[in-house]
Amino acid sequence: MTARFFAPGAERSGERVALPGEEAQHLTRVLRLGAGASIRVFNGRGHEFDAVVETAAKSGVQVVIGAAREPAAREPGVAVTLAQAVLKGDKMDDVVRDAVMMGVAAVQPIVTARSDVTLASVQRGTRVERWGRIAVSSAKQCGRATVPAILEPRALESVLAALSSMTLPAPGLMFVEPGVLPPEGGSHSALGDLDSAPPRETTVILGPEGGWEPGEVERASAACRLVTLAAPTLRADAMALVALTALFTRWGEL
Amino acid sequence: MTARFFAPGAERSGERVALPGEEAQHLTRVLRLGAGASIRVFNGRGHEFDAVVETAAKSGVQVVIGAAREPAAREPGVAVTLAQAVLKGDKMDDVVRDAVMMGVAAVQPIVTARSDVTLASVQRGTRVERWGRIAVSSAKQCGRATVPAILEPRALESVLAALSSMTLPAPGLMFVEPGVLPPEGGSHSALGDLDSAPPRETTVILGPEGGWEPGEVERASAACRLVTLAAPTLRADAMALVALTALFTRWGEL
Known part of the structure; x- marks a missing residue:
């Protein structure tokens, strides 16, 4: 080859x-x-x-x-930004590699209430650079001609604020564990509740090892949809691969 | 907890x-x-x-x-046996852990033409025992009350022979890369071609790092369906998580 x-x-x-x-x-x-x-x-x-x-x-x-x-790998019809809470150790490296392989348009590292790191430490460090190199190497390996951008790390709240101001039909999808109660007046969507036609773009929001604080879920429910999978408890570092595969399957992109 | x-x-x-x-x-x-x-x-x-x-x-x-x-994790309505070609190093450990987390009923380690190991060495070694311990630990972590069986390693041909003799509507689904030509008179199915109602049981067959030999694909096409994902080239050790997620999504089990 x-x-x-x-x-x-x-x-x-x-x-x-x-x-x-x-x-x-x-x-x-x-x-x-x-x-x-x-x-x-x-x-x-x-x-x-x-x-x-x-x-x-x-x-x-x-x-x-x-x-x-023609590149070996077709780009999906939906531009997905993966907003992933920074995980412990080098788990985030695996998530970046997997997300690029599955066809995301960009990776947005986020810091949440239960993140193990502070926003300042992620912004100061060399991790964004390393994730950029991993994105290139994953694109090489999987045959994509697109290298997704690794965006500057932000707080979850800042991503939610940006989504709130968008006029897209489905600006964001936050994955929450089955046990998490929906906020008052809100509800969770199952995969099958999502429109089977893909949106043109969306942001998929995934939490850290310790999950979401109730306040985060409540604020997110005002800015995006809460999605729950009917699955066993999934490891945080496997969620990106599972969520992206499930969504692309639902949208007929896989 | x-x-x-x-x-x-x-x-x-x-x-x-x-x-x-x-x-x-x-x-x-x-x-x-x-x-x-x-x-x-x-x-x-x-x-x-x-x-x-x-x-x-x-x-x-x-x-x-x-x-x-009630166990925390509901069992899927379809009993999936994952027939996974033994992967290099400890990648197979990760696959067993992921497959148990996603809800398989059993894992069937297989040896194929391009496997890195011989059937004798896998049968002789302590790996099946280790995979059994990993299955228990993954079930504990993900909340399943079912510990999938780790079956005795077999040659691909022996699994195909068993599938050929079954009278199930969809005995087996072998995942093949998009570049692989279907054998004469045969064809590949896309995910969307599969019945959206889940079968009661099926065997999902995944290859090793080097993929399938043409002869293996040809013999498999007589015993089961060949399925191709419209995705970039996926890493062999990520295929189990992707294939199982895609199928369970297609079948409304996720």
Whole structure:
């Protein structure tokens, strides 16, 4: 199989672009490819091309863009932003990898009442950068030509405020455990209650290991729908894969 | 939350049972519970009870079974056996844990043409035992009162032969990658082609990291349906969670 590289500068056939540092190292050191090698490049914005390595040196790798080609992985018709509460340890790495594989448009890390970390510490650290690298590597592995954006971490409340101001039919879907009571006057939706036609875009909101505080569920119910799965208690780090698969199945995208 | 233990001997209220060794250790050493403690027990066959610790010593833990209670996790209406090709390293541990969490009735480890291991080595080793312990621990974590059986490892061909002789409407569903050509005269089903009413039982067949050999797909097509997801290339160790979630969603079980 032809090796595939992330070349964010690739726009049009005939142009020359440099591969980013990590991609250049992967090409020269791991795959030991050199000038003349046929490869594929994708620009992270949905475009994929044949390409030929022109120069491969320690200083960098230059490639000439060839014909455009259909990416192996079709993008879903619904643009899903996954608003995932930052999980403990490196569990969030797995969630980013899984979410990219399942076809999200963006990942919005959020900090909630029961998060293990503070917003300041996530914003200050190098984790957003690392999640960005994981998004690239997952897109390479699963054949997507789109690299979902990793958005700046925000508080749940800030995401809910943004959703409240939107005029979309289904701005957000917050997944809550079966045991959680709906707030006064509110209710939970089952998967089968959701419209089987996909919205054009939506935000899927998933909580941390310790779940949601009642106040969070109440405020969320004003800004988005509360969705409950008829499943056993699911691990927090498995929720992204399960929720995205269930929604894409419901919407006929899988 | 009341601690929950696996007590395969629990049958009826009023009886006394001993907890298995690992469960007894968990009760005394990790949770430091003693005589008089209120706990719950489940017998792995779908029954759950209140219980009280009668004696807790190094030699073992005895409990008195109390009232029967509804398990936290409802069992799906369809009995799914997951026939999963044994994966590399400890990836199979994760698959067993995920499959139990999602509600399978049994896990059938299989060895295929592109498996990394031989049938003899899997049958000889201690892995089946370990998967059994993982099944118990996953059932404890997710609230199921049923512990799915881990069946003796078999060759794919032996599973296909058994499916061929069944008279069920949908004995088996083998997931194949989109790129795989259907055998002559055969075809692939999309998720949406499957009957939305769940079968009573079925076997879901998932391949190893390297996928299926063409001959395997051809022989399988005579014994079961070939199902293809409209998704990017999915990691072999994520397929169980994705396939089970997609099917349970399709069947209205989630």
